[in-house]
Amino acid sequence: MLIQISKSELQNQNSRINREKRQGAIKLTGTTTSESQIKNPGLEKISGQETGAKAEAKGKYGKYGGQYVPEVLMPALEELVEGYERYKNDPGFLKELDHYLKDFGGRETPLYFARNLSKKYGAKIYLKREDLVHGGAHKLNNAIGQAILAKYMGKTRLIAETGAGQHGTATAMVGANMGFETVVYMGAKDIKRQQMNAYRMELMGTEVRAVESGSKTLKDAINEALRDWVTNVENTHYLIGSVVGPHPYPMIVRDFQSVIGREIKEQIMEKEGRLPDSLIACAGGGSNAMGMFHPFTEAREVRLIAVEAGGKALKCTEKAALHSASLCVGEEGVLHGARTKVLQDSYGQILESESISAGLDYSGVGPELAYLADNGRVTARYVTDDEALEAFHELSRLEGIIPALESSHALAYLKKAADAGELGELVVVNLSGRGDKDLETVFSQMKGA
Amino acid sequence: MSSKMEAGLRSGIGAGVKAETRISGISEKFAELKGRGEGALISYVMAGDPSPEATRDIVSALARGGTDIIELGLPFSDPVADGPTIQAAGQRALAAGMDTEHFFELVEGLDTGIVRIPLVCMTYFNLVFRYGIEKFVTGSAKAGLSGLIIPDLPVEEASELRESCEKHGLDLIFLIAPTTPGERVKKVLDRSSGFVYLVSRLGVTGTSSKVSGTTKELLARVETDIPKAVGFGVSNGSQAAEIRKAGADGVIVGSAFIKIIESGKNVNERLEALAKELKNGILEASRKGE
Numbered sequence: 119m120l121i122q123i124s125k126s127e128l129q130n131q132n133s134r135i136n137r138e139k140r141q142g143a144i145k146l147t148g149t150t151t152s153e154s155q156i157k158n159p160g161l162e163k164i165s166g167q168e169t170g171a172k173a174e175a176k177g178k179y180g181k182y183g184g185q186y187v188p189e190v191l192m193p194a195l196e197e198l199v200e201g202y203e204r205y206k207n208d209p210g211f212l213k214e215l216d217h218y219l220k221d222f223g224g225r226e227t228p229l230y231f232a233r234n235l236s237k238k239y240g241a242k243i244y245l246k247r248e249d250l251v252h253g254g255a256h257k258l259n260n261a262i263g264q265a266i267l268a269k270y271m272g273k274t275r276l277i278a279e280t281g282a283g284q285h286g287t288a289t290a291m292v293g294a295n296m297g298f299e300t301v302v303y304m305g306a307k308d309i310k311r312q313q314m315n316a317y318r319m320e321l322m323g324t325e326v327r328a329v330e331s332g333s334k335t336l337k338d339a340i341n342e343a344l345r346d347w348v349t350n351v352e353n354t355h356y357l358i359g360s361v362v363g364p365h366p367y368p369m370i371v372r373d374f375q376s377v378i379g380r381e382i383k384e385q386i387m388e389k390e391g392r393l394p395d396s397l398i399a400c401a402g403g404g405s406n407a408m409g410m411f412h413p414f415t416e417a418r419e420v421r422l423i424a425v426e427a428g429g430k431a432l433k434c435t436e437k438a439a440l441h442s443a444s445l446c447v448g449e450e451g452v453l454h455g456a457r458t459k460v461l462q463d464s465y466g467q468i469l470e471s472e473s474i475s476a477g478l479d480y481s482g483v484g485p486e487l488a489y490l491a492d493n494g495r496v497t498a499r500y501v502t503d504d505e506a507l508e509a510f511h512e513l514s515r516l517e518g519i520i521p522a523l524e525s526s527h528a529l530a531y532l533k534k535a536a537d538a539g540e541l542g543e544l545v546v547v548n549l550s551g552r553g554d555k556d557l558e559t560v561f562s563q564m565k566g567a
Numbered sequence: 568m569s570s571k572m573e574a575g576l577r578s579g580i581g582a583g584v585k586a587e588t589r590i591s592g593i594s595e596k597f598a599e600l601k602g603r604g605e606g607a608l609i610s611y612v613m614a615g616d617p618s619p620e621a622t623r624d625i626v627s628a629l630a631r632g633g634t635d636i637i638e639l640g641l642p643f644s645d646p647v648a649d650g651p652t653i654q655a656a657g658q659r660a661l662a663a664g665m666d667t668e669h670f671f672e673l674v675e676g677l678d679t680g681i682v683r684i685p686l687v688c689m690t691y692f693n694l695v696f697r698y699g700i701e702k703f704v705t706g707s708a709k710a711g712l713s714g715l716i717i718p719d720l721p722v723e724e725a726s727e728l729r730e731s732c733e734k735h736g737l738d739l740i741f742l743i744a745p746t747t748p749g750e751r752v753k754k755v756l757d758r759s760s761g762f763v764y765l766v767s768r769l770g771v772t773g774t775s776s777k778v779s780g781t782t783k784e785l786l787a788r789v790e791t792d793i794p795k796a797v798g799f800g801v802s803n804g805s806q807a808a809e810i811r812k813a814g815a816d817g818v819i820v821g822s823a824f825i826k827i828i829e830s831g832k833n834v835n836e837r838l839e840a841l842a843k844e845l846k847n848g849i850l851e852a853s854r855k856g857e
C-alpha cells in the first residue's frame with residue numbers, strides 16, 4: 119500500500135530536509151564520516167519506508183516477487199536475508215560502504231543542468247550523472263554494497279551475470295579490489311557486441327565465461343550464474359546486477375541503488391527548492407530506475423517514468439520478441455526466481471528479447487517495478503532502437519556528453535513526453551551510464567545506414 | 568505443430584495400458600516394491616526428445632528394462648536446475664514442437680506394457696502457472712499422470728498447486744538438498760506425498776562418477792516414512808546399488824539415459840540394457856541389505 123501524503127506534509131518534509139541540511143545533519147552516503155551521520159541516512163531509513171517494509175515481509179510486492187528457486191538455494195537466500203538485516207545498519211558496514219562509494223566510486227555524482235537540452239524541450243532538464251561513477255555506470259553502487267556484504271558474510275567467491283558488461287565490470291572492479299575470486303557469465307552474443315567490456319573484466323583478473331545456451335544474452339547468463347550458484351553455494355555470493363531474481367535481491371539491489379534518488383532529492387532541493395515534476399529512467403531489469411524512484415515513491419506529485427527498450431517494434435514472432443518491453447506488454451509469469459511481468463508465449467516459454475542496447479535486452483523486469491507499474495505509481499513507456507540512437511547523438515552534440523545506449527532510451531523519451539504533456543517543468547533524467555562502450559555498435563549502425 | 572508430430576500423436580494409440588487403467592499411484596508402487604523388499608528405479612527422459620513417437624518407444628524400452636516409475640520432462644526454455652545434457656534434450660523437444668497440450672496428449676497415449684508404471688511430470692513452474700494451476704493439474708490427472716515435480720517451486724510458494732494436486736489425487740513431489748537444514752527438512756516432509764526427492768549433491772542434473780559422502784549423510788538424516796528417492800548424478804548399476812544400500816527407497820536416473828538418446832545409436836536396446844543394469848544393482852543391494 120502506498121501512503122498518500124498531503125502537500126503540506128510534503129512541504130514540512132522539504133523544509134525539514136533544508137533545515138537539517140543547513141545543520142549538516144543529513145549528509146547522504148558518500149559524504150558522511152561520523153557514525154551518527156552514517157546511521158542517519160543509512161539503509162534503514164530507506165528500507166524502512168512504508169512502501170517497502172510491509173510489502174517485503176515475504177519478499178512480495180503485491181502478487182509479484184517471491185522465491186521460485188531450487189531447494190538447494192533456499193538456505194542461501196535465508197542466509198542472505200539474515201546477513202542483510204544484520205549488517206545494513208551496522209556502523210562498520212555503513213562506514214565501509216560510505217568509504218567505497220566516495221573514494222572508490224567517486225560519489226556523490228553531480229546533478230547537472232542540461233542547458234541546451236532544456237532549451238530544446240522547453241523544460242528545466244537535469245541529468246543525474248551516474249555516467250561519472252567509476253566504471254562508467256550506476257552498476258558499481260550495487261556491486262560495492264553486495265561485495266562488502268559478501269565479505270561480512272564470509273564468502274570468498276563472487277559470481278555475476280552481465281548484459282552490456284557494465285555490471286560485470288563493476289563486479290570485476292570490486293572483486294579485484296576486495297580480493298574475491300570472481301567469475302562473470304556473459305552471453306556469447308553480448309560478448310561480441312561488448313568485446314572491450316569483456317576484456318576490461320579480464321584485465322582485472324575476472325574470469326569471463328561465455329554463455330552459449332538459449333539466446334546467448336542476459337537471460338541465459340542469469341541461468342548459468344544460477345547453475346553455478348547451485349553448485350558452489352557454500353563459498354559463493356551471487357552478485358545479481360539488477361532488481362530482479364528471488365527475494366531478497368530486488369530489495370537489496372534497490373536499497374544499494376537508492377543512493378541515486380537520495381542524492382537527487384537533496385541536490386534538487388538545493389538547486390530548485392522543490393521536488394521535480396518528473397523523473398525519467400531507462401529500465402532493463404530496473405535497478406537504475408528503482409534506485410532513482412524509490413526515495414520518491416511517496417512524493418505522489420513526482421511522476422516516475424520508466425522507459426523500456428521498444429527494439430525494432432512492439433511485436434513478437436513465435437519464439438522471440440522484437441523488443442524488451444516486459445513492463446509495457448509482458449504478462450505475469452515466473453522467471454529467474456520471481457513472479458513478475460515476462461515476455462512469454464501462450465504456454466509460458468520465455469521469449470528471447472531484443473534491443474540495440476545489451477543492458478536492456480532482457481525478457482523480465484524487477485517485481486517491484488511491475489507492481490508499481492500495475493498500481494499506476496510508475497508510468498511505463500518505451501522507445502525504439504532508432505529513437506534511442508537519435509537521442510544518443512542529440513546529447514552528444516547538444517551537451518558534449520556521450521550517453522550509454524541504455525540511458526539514451528530515457529533521454530529519447532524527453533521528446534515523446536514533451537509531446538504528450540508528461541514532462542512538466544522540472545525534470546531529472548537518470549544518465550545511468552556513459553556511451554564509450556557503445557561506440558562500436560553506433561559506429562556500425564551509422565555505417566550500415 | 569509439425570506434421571511429423573501430428574502423425575506421431577495419432578499413431579501412438581496402441582494396445583496396452585491406457586490412461587484410464589493406469590491408476591497405479593506412486594505410494595502404491597512403493598508399497599508393492601517394499602513388500603518384495605525391492606527398491607525403485609525411477610527413469611527420467613524428456614518428452615518429445617527427439618520426437619513424440621520416439622518417446623513412446625523409449626518409454627517402452629525403459630519399462631522392459633525394469634523401470635518402476637517414469638518421469639517425463641515437459642521442456643522449458645530456461646531450465647535453471649538442469650545441466651547441459653537435459654538442457655539440450657529440452658531444446659530438442661521444443662524444436663520438435665513439444666508444448667503443454669501435446670505433452671498431455673502424448674502421456675495419454677503412452678503404452679507402458681502390461682506393468683503398471685506411474686508417470687510423473689517434471690517441469691518448471693512458469694509452464695504450470697501460465698497454463699493455469701487448476702487446468703494444469705486436471706490436465707495431468709486426465710492424461711494419467713500420478714504426480715508432479717517442479718524443481719523451482721519450494722514449499723513456500725507451492726500452496727495453491729498443492730491444494731489443487733490434493734483435490735485431483737496427484738502427488739506433488741518436493742526436493743530436499745544437502746544444504747536443507749533440519750528444521751526445513753521437517754517442513755518439506757510435512758508437505759510431501761508420493762516420495763521425497765533427495766538431491767544427491769550441490770549442483771545441477773548430470774552424471775558423475777561416484778556416490779558422494781554427502782548423499783549418504785543426507786539419506787541418514789532425512790528420517791521419514793515417505794519413500795526417499797535419490798537423484799542427480801547417478802549413471803550406473805554400482806552407483807545405484809550403493810545408494811540403495813545407503814538407505815534409499817528409489818534411485819532416479821536421467822542424464823545417463825538422455826546421453827544414449829542423444830547419441831541416436833541403438834537407442835532402445837541400450838536404454839533397456841542400462842535400465843536392467845540399474846535395476847539389477849538396486850536388486851542386488853536390496854538382497855544384501857535383507
Ligand SMILES: Cc1ncc(COP(=O)(O)O)c(C=O)c1O
Nearest residue numbers: 284402403404405406477524551
Ligand atoms: C548504463 C546502463 N544503464 C541501464 C542498464 C539497465 O539495467 P537496470 O534496468 O537494472 O538499470 C544497464 C545494464 O547493463 C546499464 O549498463
